[in-house]
Every structure is written in C-alpha cells, then in structure tokens.
Amino acid sequence: MLLELADVSKSYPTGEGILHVLRGVSLALDAGESLALTGESGSGKSTLLHLAGGLDRPDQGAIRFGGQDIARLGDRELASFRRVSVGLVFQQFNLIPSLDVGHNLAFQARLGGRHDADWTDRLAERLGLVKLLERYPEQLSGGQQQRVAIGRALAGRPQLILADEPTGNLDEATGDAVLDLMLALLAETGAALLMVTHSTRLAARLGRRLHLTAGRLT
Template sequence: MTHSSHAAVVTLTQITKGFDDGGQYHQVLNQLNLSILPGETVALTGPSGSGKSTLLNIIGGFEQADSGELSLLGNSTQRWGDAEWSAFRRRSLGVVFQQYNLLTPLNVADNIQFPLSLLGERWNDWCDYLVNKLGIAELTQRAVEQLSGGQQQRVAIARALAHRPALLLADEPTGNLDANAGDEVMQLLVKLAADAGTSILMVTHSDTAAQYMTRRWHLEQGKIHE
C-alpha cells in the first residue's frame, strides 16, 4: 500500500448512502465530494440522524456506501477486502468514541500500546510523550476500570495516537465530559494530533469543540455545507 505524503488522506467522490425505513427510502448522504488533506482537522456537525456517524463509519470501512468512491491515502478502496481494510486500520487509523471502548482486563499502558503491538512494535518515547502531555503518566499501571471518565478519555486518545496514524476519526469525544474537562481534552487532542501529523475528522454537537478544528462540515439533508 503506497502512502504518498501529498495524497489526500480521505477523498470521497459522489458518495451516496441511504436506508430503508419502514418502506420509505431515506437518503442520508447524497453524492458527497470531499477531501481531507494531511494534517487538516475537520469538525462534522449537523442535526441528529443526519448521517454524521454513517459518514465516519464509511471512511473507517465499518459500513459501505451505496455508490461512489472512497480513496484513502491515495488508494481507491473499491476492491479492498478484509485484509486491506485491516492493514489500513492497523497502520493508518485511530478512533476515539464517546464510549471509550478501552480493553478492560488490561491496564493503562497495555491499552495504549495495543495498536503498537498489532504492528509488532512496543512502548516508545512517543508513548512517554503522550502520557506526560495527557497527564496520565502516573496511571500507566492502573486498571482502566478504576479511572474516572475524563482519565479514560485521555487513555483513549493516547491509544488512538500511539501509532501516529494518518487519520483520527472521533465521534463526540467530549460528549460525556463537563465543559472544562471537554475543553482541556480538545486542546490536547489538537496539539497531539498536530505533533503526530494526524488529520482529524470529528463528529460533534458542540460548537465549542467544533471551533478547535480548522474546517467545519455541516451535514444536512444529505449534503455537506462548508
């Protein structure tokens, strides 16, 4: 898989997706043409049910578009099977969800180095840098279920960026945090993603969180307005 530093991280060409809803066809994405360049950060806003999470899932390969083409790092995904998708996710994708999805039997350090272990790599200076910046260096041996929500979200961010992915997909990453904790997490997320050279596409309902991104896509009635 070639990875050109100049290729757009994500290119959507005429992407369309809809659902049958009790006999009614409901179009959520209508011929979207969009791209995200290396290092760009994009907030994705829009009313509930407008298809924001669907768009994230299509880019991550968790759902398929009905038509159109998705290219990632300059490679068309049209003929990708499970092996290609797995390789892309392992090497080039980080995800942060509102539910932190941490691996509960593992401690903090093992959660953070999990994506590295899939690549045959281990804890490194970058991991040290992440835990220090995120203020969780003292917690690395702690079981994740013993952490507060804010601490768990910081672990989730460290894990998502541990392998310095080209792309981070975030779905309401501050949804469960109070305003102060949310602001702090957003500042850290933007700073650390920039340090990693990672592009961000973040679904959010929060105007405050959206303002941390350099671009804003508003999805409504199947179309994106920037």
Template sequence: MTADKEIVLSVRHLTKAYFAAGEKVDVLRGVNLSIAAGERVALTGESGSGKSTLLHLIAGLDRADGGEIDFSGTPITNLGEAGLATLRRDRLGLVFQQFNLIPSLSVRDNLAFQSRIAGRHDAAWLAQLAERLGLAGFLDRYPEQLSGGQQQRVAIGRALAVKPSLLLADEPTGNLDEATADEVLALTRDLVAQTGCSLLMVTHSTRLAATLDRHIRLSAGLIA
C-alpha cells in the first residue's frame, strides 16, 4: 500500500458472531484492514473463515457486533439503512458469484441500472465499458441468452458504470471455467485501473490473488 495515497477503506477491530445450534460462533475477532485509493487487494482464506461476512459488513448488507468501518471519511457503522443504501448506490460497486442480473432487462439496461439510479449515467462511458467487456454486440439480448462469462461481464460493467470509489467482488469468477475466469479478471483489473477505483476481491484461488497488488489472508477471524 502506498503511504501517500488516500485511504478509501479503513476497518478497525471489527467483530461479528453468529449463533448456531444455540452456540456462539465468532467469525470475525477483531479484523483490521486499510485499502488505499486505486489499490487492488485479494482476500483469501479457508471456507467459512468469514471472507464473505467481511465483505457484507463493508457493504452495509449486515451489521457488525463491534469495531468501525470508515469509507473515505464516512463512518458507515453509524449510518442508518437509508444512508447505507445511498452509499451502495453512489460509491460502491458490488459483484458476487451469483450474477444478480435483472432477467426482464436487456444487457444495455442491466449495464445502466445502477448509474441511472445514482443519477450518474454516462452514455459514452457505458459504450466504452460494453466494448471493453466484449458486450457491444449483445446489448439487446437478455441475461438468459448469455453465457455465464458474459453474464458476469455484465455484472462487472454494471458495478463500474457508476464509477465507484471501491469495487467489492465476492468470488466473482467462482462459477466460471479457468480460462474464462482469467479473462474476466484481467478485464476487471484493467477497468478498475482505468477508473481509479479500489478493489477488494474475495477469491479461493491463490493464483488469481497473486495477480493483484496485495494478497491478504483471513484466518481464525483475523487478517494474517
């Protein structure tokens, strides 16, 4: 991480526990993490180590038990539901293993969905995204008419169309074969670099993790 760059994300002493069969399970036991502007970070860890939980807390999709999450100077742990929804709409890009596209919308409208809601629709940028992602010839198709790799490209394009400050990706290539995963991740890296946004990507692949700027590991509820 470059010391003189702005810190986009700061996570301090974050804790989260769940109850299973009446027993408390500590998933996160005091996680600390900082990500600088433009930095691309891979997060790995064993299954069940809390990787997805951490991303969901950062995105405001779940609430931490303790600790702080600061996003570009905004302490999001203090935000209400409306504030969290605004944060996700305007400043965060979210990409999951499940593509979460809207079946009734065309590729063009899926790509533009978040940026239109945020009031930051940029037709020229959207056209560039579609071209770079290899989707320019599929804009009038619907998700069911696309391959898995193409659907994930739409999901990535939708997240980047709003030009977020931070892209959170949870196993974005988990449903893709190795060659397609490599291609999709390479495109994501390039587009993230072009927009200047930061990237935090959960992956099970140490090979893919090695292609990003920094690789961190979650183990026993802590960043190793």
C-alpha cells in the first residue's frame, strides 16, 4: 500500500463557528493504481487532496505514505516529502511565468535533487513540447500549459501524482487528450494517481472511484 488515510478529520474556524470539512475519511491507494475522487463543490475534495500531499495537516487520524505517518513529520521533513515523493497538477496550471517551458519542466525535479535530463527530454517529446521549450507560459494555449504542468509533476519520477481538476479549464476534446497523455505516462512510470474531478465521464476512466458527500466517502 502506497497511501492510506485512516479516520482523517479536518475542520476550519469561521465567523459562524467551526466548519467540519472532512469527517472520519479513510481510503487506500496502491502503487500504480488510479483513483478518482468526485463530489459536489464544497464537499472537501481539495482539502483531502491537500492533506494527502502534505500541504495541510489533519485534526485527527493518520495519513500514511509507505507506512510512515506524514502527519507526524516536522515541517522540514514534510517539505522534503513533497519535493521528492509527490507531483501536483492543478486546474490553474501554476506555471512560473518568468521561466520558459524547458525550465518549468525541470523546476520541481531540480528542487528535489532528482533532475534527469534524459527523462525530461523524453517527457517533452511524449507531451509534444519539444518545439515549445523556449516559449513562455503566456505564449502557450491552455492545453499546452497543462501538458507542461503534467511534465513538471512527472519529471522527478514521484511515486504519487495528485491532480485537482486537471482538465477543468480545457474544452472536452483537449481535456481528453491531456488525460490520455497523463494516464499513459503514469503507466510508464508506475506512479499512483489520486484525481479530483467533477466529471463522472472522466472518473470512469480511472481504476476506481470514490464519492465525497458532506465530508464522508461513499
């Protein structure tokens, strides 16, 4: 088992009291497995993803990665975990505007000390980015930017990819093509995928699907 969330809860204080976002959530994800997480807006999907990636800490419960409870790691250890073990793909792309495509692709891998020039070149070729390496994000289409974001996430060969509505800003045809590429590359690397999506159609293409309602999984 690569990732396990065991009885995880998370809440936030608001002006109207405590907002309970996740209520005793448990799930498991094996290496190489893909899991879609669906649910209405505000159901806690992104919060769950952030907890799984070590971007936030739970109020209670355990989040185990390779058997280690990352919720108990110190800030420095948690930052190292994020750099080395996790690749993040967001709906908003989050590319660095001052870096060209080539440097955006390598950015995360360099941070984690895992840059492999040959692998990055292969990613650029597989993602159709070879002729775009010297362009900047503002010179790319939405689909091209998302392919760069996927390449950046995979460049360090992480064990886990967390994707939050990765095709949400793309038209259906472009989104399908981007997901095709991501799934093919994940199969090649053996990384696991946890993807948040509103689309039941896209969710059906992953190995498993769980639905989040009012902070609980069904």
